[in-house]
Amino acid sequence: MTITAEPLRIAMWSGPRNISTAMMRAWGNRADTVVVDEPLYAHYLESTGKKHPGAEEIIAHGETDWRKIVARLTKEPIPSGKRIFLQKHMTHHLLPEMDRDWIVDLTNCFLIRDPREVILSYIKKNPDPQLQDLSFVQQCEIFDFLVGTPRRDVRGRRSAASLPPVVDARDVLENSEGMLRLLCDAVGVEFDDAMLAWPPGLRETDGTWAKHWYPEVAKSTSFQPYKTPEGEVPGRFRDIHECCRECYERLYECRLQA
Secondary structure, X not given: OOOOOOOEEEEEEEOOXXXXXXXXXXXXXXXXXXXXXXXXXXXXXXXXXXXXXXXXXXXXXXXXXXXHHHHHHHOOOOHHHOOEEEEEEEHHHOOOOOOOHHHOOOEEEEEEOOHHHHHXXXXXXXXXXXXXXXXXXXXXXXXXXXXXXXXXXXOOOEEXXXXXXXXXXXXXXXXXXXXXXXXXXXXXXXXXXXXXXXXXXXOOOOOOOHHHHOHHHHHOOOOOOOOOOOOOOOHHHXXXXXXXXHHHHHHHOOOOOO
């Protein structure tokens, strides 16, 4: 993709227990970038009634009107006067009743992870996940929607749709610089060495749920070397795992490769 100096709004569509927060750290460490952490989460929790850690606080402190959220993400000036606006999204937060046309004119990319690893990590926090909690089905649905919907140019004209870039978490951990260079090129920005290391600690841009979900990321100063998680997916999640794997493998075939 051609490198652009124009303002850029990047939507990174991930699922839980991925390296999405570390990726947010990498982008947030760029001087030209501001990040937002799961802006649809409060709406999702209020709409579904899910009993996530800190749900009441998240709803109380977050915006629950998805239309107002979308306006902030797509139409209002990019916060802090930055050129790049990295939006970290969980795909399951984009509920079925929500309009999706707004995402077409963002620069979209996808972050995927092996479902065995996701499930093994997720059940440490929530021992009884449902298929829709893991985001794999929704990732495929959003990917297919984007592939099938032409994007508007700056004059409002529709252009042919192309495949949004997909990056796999293991690839990033095994070759952080190589994969970040590929991703930056795919979304039309120069790679920045600042993406490879960051100060430890939480951030003002972290969601209020950070204290529940981000203890390891808060200790980190870079992407950690890949380690194969031990264990097998419990038998009671066999059907969920198989469905997630089908979705994962579809997107894996489209991933950026160094």
